[in-house]
Amino acid sequence: MTTWLTGTLPWYVAGPLLGLFVPALLIVGNKQFGVSSNLRHLCSAIAPGKVAFFHYDWRKVGLWNLLFLAGIAIGGFLAYQGGAVHQVAISPATRATLAGLGIHDFSGAAPHEIFSWHALLTLRGFVSVVVGGFLVGFGSAYAGGCTSGHAISGLANFQLPSLIAVVGFFAGGLATTWFILPFLLGAL
């Protein structure tokens, strides 16, 4: 029972459940599932400045999505309290590769050696968190969507622009993983 409520979900349970949010949001209020538009709404709400891209009624267009986003944060917290992502059972091959790159702490959702307050001022911590975060925001705004809006909503609706974006996501991710991380993770 506890495992059913809190354990790691098999991919064939998690995937279909996540996919159901596309029809669910359409049925409730004809809303398109996509998380990254919230970054634009937040810019519009916090600091629109003189940028035309941020001058629109974010409450009208995006309040529902900002609440969905707040929910995501709460849901993540609840799952974590229930024991999720305390220990992620990755494949032995990945574990060995990462150990070779200098990762020794395999507890939590992300390695504390990179994603912690004291690691933030190291080169690898700064690039992973600050530069990485910036690129997630810039890239998803430029591409017009992220893994939710393009990879799930877009592909499910057979949108060629989304397929191109997803090819880009993987091209960028593979290049970083294979050519940049080996140098970055070795650097303090």
Add this chain to the structure above:
Amino acid sequence: MTQTLILETEDAVVERSIRQSNRPVFLAVYLLLGIAFGYVLTRSEAVSWFRIQEMFRFQSFRMYGIIGSAVATAAVTLALLKRSGLKSLAGESISVPDKKLGRGIRHILGGILFGFGWALTGACPAPLFSLVGSGAPVMIVAVLSAIAGAWVYGWLRPKLPHY
């Protein structure tokens, strides 16, 4: 004249549906759906930097299984929904607009830049936010950085190639 009238009627429908969607009861539903999404997403472990590394190194089927079955489920239910002609609970007809392609410049360039960030943070936008409360509080810095990234995009937008 008829044209204007139709347009006004459509606008009125959109207006009404926005008013409907921003009613407290609907906003509560979006919040609850978000909680459910964040809960499942975290338990799927797709929020984990370790899982993203495993995926980009092709060392497990798990992430491909999650994304693939999510897309398949969404595609089938979306097709059924379109065919059903059902109206949303807020009262409007359900429709999903097509995305503009052009030459796809914004999609490929923006996609690659996003991919750099995805592999560096080990998180896409939803996990970025959920991780703050699930064991990686430093991710609040990544969230602020992502907002800054979106802002800089908006600022540079007139100068960037898109379509």
